[in-house]
Amino acid sequence: xxxxxxxxxxxxxxxxxxxxxxxxxxxxxxKRLRWPVADALPELLAGQVVRQIxxxxxxxxxxxxxxxxxxxxxxxxxxxxxxxxxPAAKHDHFDWLLDDGNCLRFTDPRRFGSLHxxxxxxxxxxxxxxxxxxxxxxxFSADTLYRVSRGRKVAVKQFxxxxxxxxxxxxxxANEALYRARIDPRRAAGSIGKTRYQGLVEAIxxxxxxxxxxxxxxxxxxxxxxxxxxxxxxxxxxYGRGGEPCKICERSLTEIRQGQxxxxxxxxxxx
DNA sequence: CGAGCAACCTGCATGC
DNA sequence: TGCATGCAGGTTGCTC
Numbered sequence: 191x192x193x194x195x196x197x198x199x200x201x202x203x204x205x206x207x208x209x210x211x212x213x214x215x216x217x218x219x220x221k222r223l224r225w226p227v228a229d230a231l232p233e234l235l236a237g238q239v240v241r242q243i244x245x246x247x248x249x250x251x252x253x254x255x256x257x258x259x260x261x262x263x264x265x266x267x268x269x270x271x272x273x274x275x276x277p278a279a280k281h282d283h284f285d286w287l288l289d290d291g292n293c294l295r296f297t298d299p300r301r302f303g304s305l306h307x308x309x310x311x312x313x314x315x316x317x318x319x320x321x322x323x324x325x326x327x328x329x330f331s332a333d334t335l336y337r338v339s340r341g342r343k344v345a346v347k348q349f350x351x352x353x354x355x356x357x358x359x360x361x362x363x364a365n366e367a368l369y370r371a372r373i374d375p376r377r378a379a380g381s382i383g384k385t386r387y388q389g390l391v392e393a394i395x396x397x398x399x400x401x402x403x404x405x406x407x408x409x410x411x412x413x414x415x416x417x418x419x420x421x422x423x424x425x426x427x428x429y430g431r432g433g434e435p436c437k438i439c440e441r442s443l444t445e446i447r448q449g450q451x452x453x454x455x456x457x458x459x460x461x
Numbered sequence: 462c463g464a465g466c467a468a469c470c471t472g473c474a475t476g477c
Numbered sequence: 478t479g480c481a482t483g484c485a486g487g488t489t490g491c492t493c
Contacts, residue, residue: 192486192487193486193487196486222470224469224470224487224488224489248487248488262487262488263486263487264469264470264486264487264488265470265485265486265487265488266470266471266472266485266486266487281471298470299470299471299472300469300470300471300472300485300487301469301470301471302469302470302471302487302488303487317488317489342463343463343464344463344464348464351487353487353488360486360487361485361486361487362486407486409485409486410472410473410485410486449464449465449466450465450466450467451485451487452484452485463493464492464493465491465492465493466490466491466492466493467489467490467491467492468488468489468490468491469487469488469489471485472484472485473483473484473485474482474483474484474485475481475482475483475484476480476481476482476483477479477480477481477482
């Protein structure tokens with residue numbers, strides 16, 4: 191479910207409900223996430239006040255006075271604001287009860303998500319220390335992408351999905367951006383010139399920005415922190431459309447697998 | 462170092 | 478209806 195636009199949509203949805211609220215209590219029902227949730231977390235969080243919610247790649251960083259909670263939604267995770275007396279369902283793994291009677295609820299059927307605690311004096315965390323630039327920042331440019339791609343034989347689609355190169359480009363938006371830039375996803379990253387990377391960088395920025403403005407992409411049941419679905423699905427040009435006609439040339443879209451992920455593209459329009 | 466792939470886990474669609 | 482199979486929005490960490 192969540193790529194960068196969905197994580198950002200979640201951040202914006204929950205932020206107003208959390209800012210300057212204190213955590214009355216954390217209820218940890220299942221600590222078996224991607225990495226086990228620290229047993230000490232409920233005790234650590236009790237009484238702490240949320241000061242800020244940031245995003246780094248697909249990680250949400252909830253800042254408190256005495257540390258930071260780092261949350262990842264994995265493939266199937268979501269965060270919602272619900273009433274504290276809302277009964278927990280099967281995959282609701284933890285709640286943060288707030289001082290206004292609401293609670294932040296983490297739900298994740300596949301348990302690929304995670305929750306870590308960062309001490310304020312930490313310089314970061316191994317999971318986020320080596321991340322590449324934010325795609326919507328000026329640090330992500332054709333110049334840098336061109337430079338770091340020299341000599342790389344990996345397919346360009348897998349290259350832009352590598353979080354050390356750029357964060358937040360998942361399978362949906364990688365397919366969409368390559369289609370918009372008209373680049374064949376199988377091409378070696380090192381074989382692409384600066385001008386074409388210029389187009390790719392613009393396509394990535396555009397597709398991510400548009401998706402955020404639409405509230406993300408809802409494929410199954412994604413909802414933002416405010417409970418509303420995303421409306422970007424109707425804008426998808428290739429993802430999930432293998433065998434259907436290309437919207438530019440009408441030719442049937444090709445679907446292949448790259449690194450165990452579905453790739454959809456047009457053999458005519460993408461070179 | 463890079464490339465390829467198995468693994469983590471559950472739900473759902475599909476086909477026999 | 479039941480069962481086996483394959484696939485899914487992500488990422489780490491192993492082999493070669």
